[in-house]
Amino acid sequence: MRGPLTGAGLGLILSAPLAALFFLAAKLLSIRFPPFVGFERLSRWLPGAWVTWGIDFMVGVLRRFRVEDTSRAAKVAEQALALALFVFACAVLGAVLFAGAAHVRRRGWKLAWGAVVGVGLSLPWLDERRLAASIGLVPSGFIGMALLLVWLKEQWRKASQAVQATRLDRRRLLIQVGGSSAVLTLAGVVLGRLATSREGIGGAGVPWSAMHPLPNADDPVQPVPGTRAELTAVERHYRVDINLSPPQINEVSWRLKVDGLVKQHRQFSLPELRAYEPTHQFVTLSCISNPVAGDLIGTTRWTGVRLSRLLQDVELLPDATHLKMHAADRYDEVIDLERVRADPRIMLAYAWDGLPLSPEHGYPLRIYIPDVYGMKQPKWIVRIEAISRAEPGYWVRRGWDPKAQVQTTAVIDVIGPTAVRARTGEWVLPVGGIAHSGARGISRVEVQVDDGPWDLARLRRPLSQTTWVIWRYEWPFREGRHSFAVRAFDRGGAPQEVTPAPPHPSGATGIHRRSWPA
Ligand SMILES: Nc1nc2c(c(=O)[nH]1)N[C@H]1C(S)=C(S)[C@@H](COP(=O)(O)O)O[C@H]1N2
Ligand SMILES: [Mo]
DSSP: OHHHHHHHHHHHHHHHHHHHHHHHHHHHHTOOOHHHHHHHHHHHHSOHHHHHHHHHHHHHHHHHTTOSOHHHHHHHHHHHHHHHHHHHHHHHHHHHHHHHHTTOOSHHHHHHHHHHHHHHHHGGGOOGGGHHHHHHHHHHHHHHHHHHHHHHHHHHHHHHHSSSOHHHHHHHHHHHHHHHHHHHHHHHHHHHHHHHHTTOOSOOSOOHHHHSOOTTTTOSOOOOBTBOOSSOOGGGSOOOOSOSSOOOOOTTTOOEEEEESBSSOEEEOHHHHHHSOOEEEEEEEEOTTOOTTOSOEEEEEEEEEEHHHHHHTSOBOTTOOEEEEEETTSOEEEEEHHHHHHOTTOEEEEEETTEEOOGGGTTTOEEEOTTBOGGGSOSSEEEEEEESSOOOOTTTTTTOOSSOBOOOEEEEEEEOSSOEEOTTSOEEEEEEEEEEBTBSOEEEEEEEETTSOOEEOEEOOOSSTTSOEEEEEEEEOOSSOEEEEEEEEETTOOBOOOSOBOSTTTOOBSOEEEEEOO
8 A cells, every 4th residue: 555655655746747848848838738638527427416516616616715706716716626637646656556566576677567547647738729839748748757756666665675775775766856856847837837828919009999989978866985886897797618728719810610501601800800891889798697786797898799790791691590609718608590680789709898809708709698697698600500400518518597588686886985074964865776687777776774674776887788787875874784785677667586596597686685784
């Protein structure tokens, strides 16, 4: 038993320099970081229910710790998990290697065994999108590590068999291995970082919002200070997707392919798409995993080409009824052609707030579909395929609502912090927040304090029919501790769902409550 354990320990130590080497090499070869590839593969592979549970759990923990930016923290947590998985695999490699090598005498066979185990364990980390480069890198890394381990096993044995000062010899070996590992790790990370800083992708320029007033700037209903920003800065917009690092797409070689049930396959370059008359729309995008009052929701100004307009230049065959959108990360979703033809707001977007999409948010092209959660709206689109029937998309296949229509919700962002003197002379406590109902708008927001009646809040004119609405309420102040609740009604007067439901499978519902003072 000592053998495999020692092997696992040495594998654990060596996983650090191997990861650092991969980090540097991945940058230089422009392939994805192998530990991330393995984790992404696993997350696409596991049953949807497990992944959903994992995401819910993570969002829950992050919220409990009141993390500022859930989606960013979640990505960091996932990346840490990916590294942990990689370290674990290296420990397994060490254990298997030591266990097997104990049964072979000849040095040649030991080395052969090392190579076999190395190749075997390298398979899950290969990047299928850059197979050649990744086959050049990953197996050699693992084989190198395996051979090093075989050699170390020999050294370990010698150290153990030395006539005297056994402990010391072993300790010296460990210190040597650990020390060189640390140095190599540091070097790999530093060099890798240097290689990254040279990449610098686009994104330069001035956002639209820095040069233009918002369309509702003159509205007399101003947000209560402490309400979230009405227009989310793009770098503060939540990010949710199935990747640990976003697909890096080169605009020069990228094409939007349109094929399937079409008379003739078409390809569009980004300049060709930009040459169409652009359409602009203020949009609130929300993740279906967003809990009531969560931060997986954001609003910005989308620019793109109307999908219905683009389709005029593609000859669809009569039996085409749906469009399947394929993304560079192998994400996919399907949309009804009737809906596309009926809704001119549906666009293929290439800009947010006047700037090209960032790599995280779908550069170079993503779709906007009003009234549905983000899961229905692929980023990094590379291909649109005309098909003749509905098909479940990525998250639908994993158990989420096929329609994924945005739920009506209202959120209290801020209470107070203190009562203020109103113009009428009485003391009021300002309360403010947002309400959102996809593209169905908000007609009414009501606030209830303690067991009092539901009272109307004032609504600020929204940026568009497809964004959240900012509301505010002046509560006639009374001393003591109070509980505040808020509820919303959509444009048609339909009340929000007040029964609490978790995000899975159809989006979170329920009344948001807060007490004051906190
Ligand atoms: N290609 C691709 N598109 C995707 C996803 C993804 O994983 N891959 N995630 C979807 C989900 S679940 C959401 S909530 C939105 C989030 O968009 P954002 O990260 O720009 O806020 O992207 C959607 N589009
Ligand atoms: Mo999402």
